Amino acid sequence: MGFVWHIAVRYFRSTRADAHIRALSTLTAGGLAVGTAALVLALAALAGFQNLLLEDLARHTPALQIELGGGSIPGSAGRGAGMTDPVRGLADLAAATNGVAGVQELLYARGWLADDDRPFAVEVLGYEKTPPPWIPVQGEATPGLIVPVSVALRMGLAVGDRVRVVSPRPGLTPVGPQPRTRMLPVDLIYRSDRAEEADDPVLVPLEQASALFARGDRRLDLTLAPEADPEQIGDFLRQGIDPAVARVTTWREANRALLFVLRLEKGLVFSAVALIIAVASFALLAALSMVLSSKRAEVGVLAAMGAPPPRLQRVFLLLGALLSVGGAGFGGAAGAALATFLDRYRVISTPSDVYVVDYVPFLVRGTDVLVVLVVTVLFTAAAAVLGARKASLLHPVEAMRSART
């Protein structure tokens, strides 16, 4: 054991002997334990909720999407330009890209569903092969309509009914311009469980939708291979597509605002709870100052015997580490264990009619625990450096004189 360890470990043991120093060192260790445990728990709860939210997002948002201009796509210089059918060309380009597992063309438009009495304005979504994943309908495309329950209730529709789909795009007839319409059967009625149920779209097969709403907003949703990186593929596609023709967006970019709020929330919670650790670090500084005060003459003797100031500083830095590592380590481990327990046994319940889940989920991430420990180390190191600096600045003669006064 080297000199620094030898002295620091002995001083650490001696903190048990003095009632005031013992109280302060216990407060330090306890405060750090509570602080790190609270921080790990808070981050685990946030991570649990955010994980659920992101899983939900992943289900409802394609990993990558290519948004196209409405109807007529201007000529461009990129790989997506100069094709007879630019949408098909872009779809082929995306499908041929490494890591892309599937491409689905979608068309968004506004139109009407009309029964015998009156028309109802609806959002229309033309889909190609299967309904998009956020529409809770299983199976392949149907030849008819897939109608949200909100529209079905308003119009009194049932499966098998036939209804007219009306487009604002006029068609020229011998008697002048007339709205384009198609009479289609209702094949399925779905409930999305979204808060914005009124905006749920009516799903129309793409071929019919294109014929009716040629100028609708068109989009390609890309499904990626499990290990593929959306950012990397997005960058690759951007290089080949003229931004005037189409815009490539990853799911992160599409949900940028939400992800920012999640990060902000995490940062604010982290900062608030980290204050406990800051307070515990002040206790550490006080404990170190008291140890130094009681060992002042001894530090002077060590300096007189030739211990250089940086080594005396390291003694108190190490003492600070010894006083804090137990509390921080215990708190981190206890917080992680408690979070795991609370998640596994779903101890804290929430009203399922209000929240998406009926319990508070906890997710302990190694990186979160690491960040907590790093922050704890930074706080305590700052406190220890301040305390240790005093030790290195002691004048040996004055320090030894203090033992006699």
Add this chain to the structure above:
Amino acid sequence: MIAASGVTKAYQDGAVRRQVLRGVDLEVSRGETAAIVGPSGSGKSTLLNILGALDAPDAGSVRVDGVDLTASRPSALAGFRNRSLGFVFQFHQLLPDFTALENVMMPGRIAGRPTSSLAARAHTLLDQVGLADRAGAFPQQLSGGERQRIAICRALVLEPAVLLADEPTGNLDSRSGEEVLELLDTLRKRRDTTVVLVTHNPEVAKRCGMVLRLDGGRLTRSCPQSP
């Protein structure tokens, strides 16, 4: 071995600047024992601290064992104190959290010496001062005389060229004081160590080869018989 020239030192005492040393010149040869005597507050301990590189003079130069203390950096001075100087303080200044053996070993630990050889050396010294059986005792379990003998062992563990002692018997009864002085003399002769000690006690000064009287900030040499 020790050469000081024109050493001055003043302290700020409130609004008053107190001149403690006024151009002190001093020379002590290898193996010699010098006693610094003088009234209380005459600057004896200040001079000893300057000779021990624990304090810096305001002016003048100090050379100890070939090293110019006034021209060295603090880190170099720390190493020099560890290697070349041994200190014995009036109040022994043993470290209470460490045993007698650990206290004796401490300068060697600072120097980074191997623990096993250091422990052997410390045991030998403790044996020489008759405290081999007290190696595991803590300072608070030892008598005043025993503590001072431990402090002497600690000062000598690295076989320094110079031993500086500030009132080494000042806190001891006459018998313990006599034992400590005998011990210092024996060890000095064995290693040819230069010893400078500060004392109030004329009997202690009488035993030294050179007596230096410090009064009014000036040092005068006097014969040992009339300190």
